[in-house]
Amino acid sequence: MYVVVEGIDTAGKSTQLNLLQKKYTNAIFTKEPGGTQIGIKLRQMALNGEAKSKIAEMFLFLADRAEHIEEVIVKNKNKLVISDRSLISGISYASTFPLTKMIELNLLATNNILPSHAILLELTPKELKFRLSQKENDAIELRGIEYLINIQNRMKETILKLGINHLFIDASLKIEEIEKQIEDFLNE
Incomplete structure (x- = not known):
């Protein structure tokens, strides 16, 4: 399984990922952007504003994603991989570009590999x-x-357009309730 945990800042991703790490000790935990050696450099370049154009910045993130798929996801395809963010965030945060174009570019970068959950x-x-x-x-x-709410809405739209098996959770629920819903979803 290739599982991704998505959400805008403060939604509680880190909390749930920490709980998953305790539960799934044999899983491969990763993140986007920056889940590979090259990815760390590309992420720093993007976050430091080294790319002066929005298009160049977007391509830095796509390069990071392509490397991540190759180095982490494909190499561990027979294992449980749990990622903090994915192409879903990449598509959603690139909100100055049309959704369909971003989906197309991200599918190219990921070689059409999508999360299973x-x-x-x-x-x-x-x-x-x-x-x-x-x-x-x-x-x-x-x-x-x-x-941020527009980004969240774009995340939902992206997941639905890509047809990914998904779970939308009310992040204001108690941590334990969210944890239980995630566990049930992964054990289906």
Whole structure:
């Protein structure tokens, strides 16, 4: 299985990934962007703003994704791989580009390899506003609630368009309830 955990910032991905790591000790845990040696460099270049054009930045992330699929997903295809983010985030955060074009480019980068299971932790605008008020916000979080909710909606649309087996979870539920829903979904 190739499982991805998705969600906008503060949705609780890290918490659930930590719980999964304790439960699935033989699984391969990875992340996008930056799950490979080249990926770490590409991610730093993108986050440091080294690419001056949005298109160049997008291609840095696509290069990272292509390397990740080859080096982590394909090499471990007979194992359980659990990833913090995937092409779903890549497509969604590249929101200045048309969804269909981003899907097309990402399928090229992944050689049409898709996650077998996608888990999306969803927040309401009210819950997101509360969670953001509880922490110091990074550059993406500072773009505001409307921006992040639009990204979340694009994540849902991407999962549905790609036809990935999925679980959409209300991220405001108790941690244990979310953990149980994820476990049930992976054991189906």
